[in-house]
Amino acid sequence: MRTIVWFRGKDLRVADHAPLRAALAGGGEVVPLFVVDPYFFAPERARAIAHRMQFLVDSLGELAEAIAARGSRLAVVAGRSVEVVPEVAERWRADRVVAQRWCEPFARERDRRVTEALAGAGRRLELLDGETLLPPATLRTKAGTPFAVFTQFARAFERATSQAGAAIAPPHAAPRALPALPRDVAADLRTRGAPLPTLASLGIAREPRLVPAGEAAAHARLRRFRRSRVAAYETARDRMDVDGTSRLSQDLHFGTLSIRAAWHAVADAKFRSELLWREFAHHTLWDRPAVLAEPFNAKWHGFPYRRDDRGWQAWVAGTTGYPVVDAAARQLLAEGFVPNRARMIAASFLTKHLLIDYRRGEAHYLAQLTDGDWANNNLGWQWSAGCGCDAQPYFRVFNPTTQGERFDPDGAWVRRWIPELGTDAYPAPIVDHAAARERFLATARDYLRRRSRSSEPAAPDTRGSAPSRGRRRTARPAPP
Ligand code: FAD
Secondary structure (H helix, E strand, O other): OEEEEEEOOOOOOOOOOHHHHHHHHOOOEEEEEEEEOHHHHOHHHHHHOHHHHHHHHHHHHHHHHHHHHOOOOOEEEEOOHHHHHHHHHHHOOOOEEEEEOOOOHHHHHHHHHHHHHHHHOOOEEEEEOOOOOOOOOOOOOOOOOOOOOHHHHHHHHHHHHHOOOOOOOOOOOOOOOOOOOOHHHHHHHHHHOOOOOOHHHHOOOOOOOOOOOOHHHHHHHHHHHHHHHHHHHHHHOOOOOOOOOOOOHHHHHHOOOOHHHHHHHOOOHHHHHHHHHHHHHHHHHHHOHHHHOOOOOHHHOOOOOEOOHHHHHHHHHOOOOOHHHHHHHHHHHHHOOOOHHHHHHHHHHHHHHOOEOHHHHHHHHHHHOOOOOHHHHHHHHHHHHOOOOOOOOOOOOOOHHHHHHHHOOOOHHHHHHOOOOOOOOOOOOOOOHHHHHHHHHHHHHHHHHHHHHOOOOOOOHHHOOOOOOOHHHOOOOOOO
């Protein structure tokens, strides 16, 4: 039995890696493979996501070393995955290809096409779960539909995993050794292999302020969180001036740390609840792939967002005159990271104060965040805009000034990012908070009134039934 283990960029580790374990369990030959696909690695595409690309390229290099240290070698080939994977499987006479499942619609389409091409030659693509704690589509309401409310999803998760034998299994250690790369594959790679991508080959300048990449750094972050941050996590997580969170988001996105490893290392209820928001986002994307294109709440389809290029430029550059919004914008561009509270305030400001389409902000964050993740980012943006799955009610509009006073009480964080704060060089606010809030509420009320009078159906069938959120409107929902 010859198995190709197809590493695909969201599973960049050797520990607790289900496809690698499955290949080794087969007892035969194992070919670890990475495909340099132009979908991500065409230089202009790579440069558009430079922070993520740096983390990916560095993590990939470390993965190749970890595989080499265990006696094998990461086979690297270039080309479109849908063509290259069936080709190498044929040339290398592989019996099967194993990989970790992705939730994104474009990735599912890729997998469908690879499955079809492999099947044509009598081969299988085996997709194994591992990106989430439970496989997508396992949790359902009593009516058999996907959950649309986080607390109900979390309760169902708790019920499902507290049954005998159903607890989340502990993570597996990395294999000590791997079988050597088959000789014919090694020989083929001499002529048809590709080099590992580097930042230089992609034309990306290294950004030293990003978090260090790779599996070892991820485990170090997890240890640091356990040792010195978890005790105060519940209160510190909302502070923008305190490094009180795990900083594991890029690791969970790129798979330099398995989600089970994070779950088992930290039993803190608040932290686990954040991991469940991630779980909820991924399961939602699996069940409702249309959320990447349209608001989850069909009532918001066609909402009259404004095209305000001046406002957009100010929001991107961090010159709106609202220090918290501006610090978030500048930290994003410089470090590829923004604290969760600041993400919520900045997203709320863009969509409500400036009435700019959340999808513009979503795309900018996806491009600039090192942890840019289709599912989590979409949920975060739709939550903030008020149009999402279990979103913040639309009529709650963050006041960026009072939020700053609460969650950056000494102003240390905003001063770090806006050295000119308090001088003439810092711009006056581009909108007045009270007026902008009123404008948004009036626009939303008017739009929703017109929608409810129109004959359009409330929600397309594909979205499943959204349990009534009427009761929740009165209580302040826990932010994600
Ligand atoms: P911790 O507080 O230590 O949380 C632990 C882990 O739980 C995180 O690493 C993350 O995997 C998960 N998590 C925490 N909060 C959320 C959440 N609200 N939704 C889903 N998962 C969560 N997170 C991303 O991973 N990628 C994104 O692209 C992303 N975009 C966002 C955009 C907006 C507008 C908002 C409001 C939130 C976004 N988030 C995103 C969620 C959250 O802000 C980050 O996961 C978190 O700030 C990362 O820091 P941390 O790892 O220290 O988090």
